[in-house]
Amino acid sequence: MQQPLIMTPGPTYIHEEVRNALSQSITNPDLDPKFYTFYKETCETIQELFNTKNEVLILSGEAILGLEAACASLIEPGDKVLCIDNGIFGNGFGDFAKMYGAEVVYFQSDYRSAVDVEKLEEFLKDQHDFKIATLVHCETPSGITNPINLICPMLKKYNIITVVDSVSAIGGEPLETDKWQIDILLGGTQKCLSAPPGLTLLSISQYAWDKILNRKIPIAGFYCNLSQWKNWYEEKWFPYTQPISDIYGLKAALDRLLREESYLERHKKIAEAVRKSLVYAGLALYPLDGFSNTVTTINIPKGVTYQQIFDTMLKEHKVMIAGAFGFLKNKVIRIGHMGENCYEEKLYITLKALDKVLRKFDIHLKGELHKLFVSFL
Numbered sequence: 371m372q373q374p375l376i377m378t379p380g381p382t383y384i385h386e387e388v389r390n391a392l393s394q395s396i397t398n399p400d401l402d403p404k405f406y407t408f409y410k411e412t413c414e415t416i417q418e419l420f421n422t423k424n425e426v427l428i429l430s431g432e433a434i435l436g437l438e439a440a441c442a443s444l445i446e447p448g449d450k451v452l453c454i455d456n457g458i459f460g461n462g463f464g465d466f467a468k469m470y471g472a473e474v475v476y477f478q479s480d481y482r483s484a485v486d487v488e489k490l491e492e493f494l495k496d497q498h499d500f501k502i503a504t505l506v507h508c509e510t511p512s513g514i515t516n517p518i519n520l521i522c523p524m525l526k527k528y529n530i531i532t533v534v535d536s537v538s539a540i541g542g543e544p545l546e547t548d549k550w551q552i553d554i555l556l557g558g559t560q561k562c563l564s565a566p567p568g569l570t571l572l573s574i575s576q577y578a579w580d581k582i583l584n585r586k587i588p589i590a591g592f593y594c595n596l597s598q599w600k601n602w603y604e605e606k607w608f609p610y611t612q613p614i615s616d617i618y619g620l621k622a623a624l625d626r627l628l629r630e631e632s633y634l635e636r637h638k639k640i641a642e643a644v645r646k647s648l649v650y651a652g653l654a655l656y657p658l659d660g661f662s663n664t665v666t667t668i669n670i671p672k673g674v675t676y677q678q679i680f681d682t683m684l685k686e687h688k689v690m691i692a693g694a695f696g697f698l699k700n701k702v703i704r705i706g707h708m709g710e711n712c713y714e715e716k717l718y719i720t721l722k723a724l725d726k727v728l729r730k731f732d733i734h735l736k737g738e739l740h741k742l743f744v745s746f747l
C-alpha cells in the first residue's frame with residue numbers, strides 16, 4: 371500500500387541516506403575509541419548548525435528530555451525563573467521549572483503574536499531578579515517564531531541564564547547561539563533535521579556550566595543530570611550506553627542539511643508561498659505576526675471540522691496534516707514544511723489535497739491553493 375505523505379510539524383520524512391546510516395552495523399560505544407571520536411565529530415557538526423563554540427551534548431531521549439534536563443540541572447528549590455509565555459510550549463516550560471522547585475513568574479504575551487519585545491523590556495526594568503529565563507523559539511502549535519535574537523541579549527543584561535527551546539526551529543530558522551547569548555539551546559531530531567525522534571541536542575555555555583557545577587543542593591536524578599557529562603571525552607566515559615544507531619542517523623541527517631547552503635532560504639521561500647496562497651484563497655492564518663518558516667497554522671473555516679479535514683485528507687488523498695492540542699484543539703489545522711518536507715512538490719500535493727477537501731465541504735476558495743502556491747514561489 372502506498373504510504374501517506376506525512377506533512378505534520380514533526381516527525382518528518384527520513385531520507386534514504388539517513389535510513390541507510392541507521393542500519394549500519396554497530397560497535398560497542400562504551401569501549402570503541404572510534405565511537406568517541408565519532409560522537410565528538412557529530413557534536414562539532416551540531417556546533418556548526420547552532421553557530422556556537424559552546425559545548426554540545428546529544429542525550430538519549432526525545433527533545434522533552436532536553437527541557438527537563440535543563441530545568442533539573444539548573445534549578446535549585448526556591449530559584450526564581452522567568453517563563454516567557456506566548457503559547458502552549460512557552461507556558462508548559464513553566465511547569466517543568468515548578469517540578470524542580472522553582473518559583474515561576476510568567477511574562478505573558480499575546481498568543482497570536484510574537485513576544486512583544488518592548489513590553490518585555492519594560493517588564494524587566496521593574497523585575498529582573500531571575501536566575502533563569504525559559505523561552506521558545508518557534509511555538510509549533512500556533513506557528514509563531516519569537517525574536518530570540520532580541521530577547522536573549524536583553525535577558526543577559528541582567529545576567530539571567532537563557533534557556534531556549536528551539537526544537538521546531540533548528541534547521542529552519544536563522545540561529546546564532548553565541549551572538550544571541552543563548553546559554554542553553556535545545557533541539558530534537560524529528561523536526562527540520564528529519565531524523566527519527568529519540569534524541570535531544572543541546573549546547574551549554576560556560577556560564578550555565580558554572581551554575582550547574584556549583585550548586586548548593588545536588589541535582590536530583592541521573593538521566594536529567596547534565597553534570598554527569600562533564601569530561602566525557604577526556605575520560606572516555608559516557609553516563610550510559612549511547613544509542614549508537616540513532617547517532618549514526620543524526621550525523622547523516624546533519625551532513626545532508628549542512629551540505630545545502632541555502633536551507634534557510636528554502637524554508638523561508640516555501641513558507642511564504644504557502645501562507646500567501648492560503649490567504650489569497652480567503653483562509654485565515656492563526657498568527658497575526660511572527661509567522662514561522664517551519665509550520666503554518668490555519669484557522670478552520672466555518673462549515674467543516676478538524677476531524678473531517680484530517681480524515682478526508684488521509685483517506686482520499688493519502689496526505690496527513692495535523693491539528694493542534696490544548697486551547698487550539700479542533701480550532702486549527704497545521705501544515706509542517708520542515709526539513710525533508712520543505713520542498714515544492716510536497717507542498718503542491720498537500721495544498722492540492724487540501725483544496726479538494728475544503729471544496730468537498732463547500733468551503734469557498736478564491737483560486738486553487740496549489741496553483742496559487744506555485745504562482746507565489
Ligand SMILES: *Cc1c(COP(=O)(O)O)cnc(C)c1O
Pocket residue numbers: 380432433434459506508509510535536537538558
Ligand atoms: C516538537 C516540540 C517539542 C517536543 O515535543 P513532543 O511533543 O514530544 O514532540 C518540544 N518543543 C517544541 C517547541 C516542539 O515543537
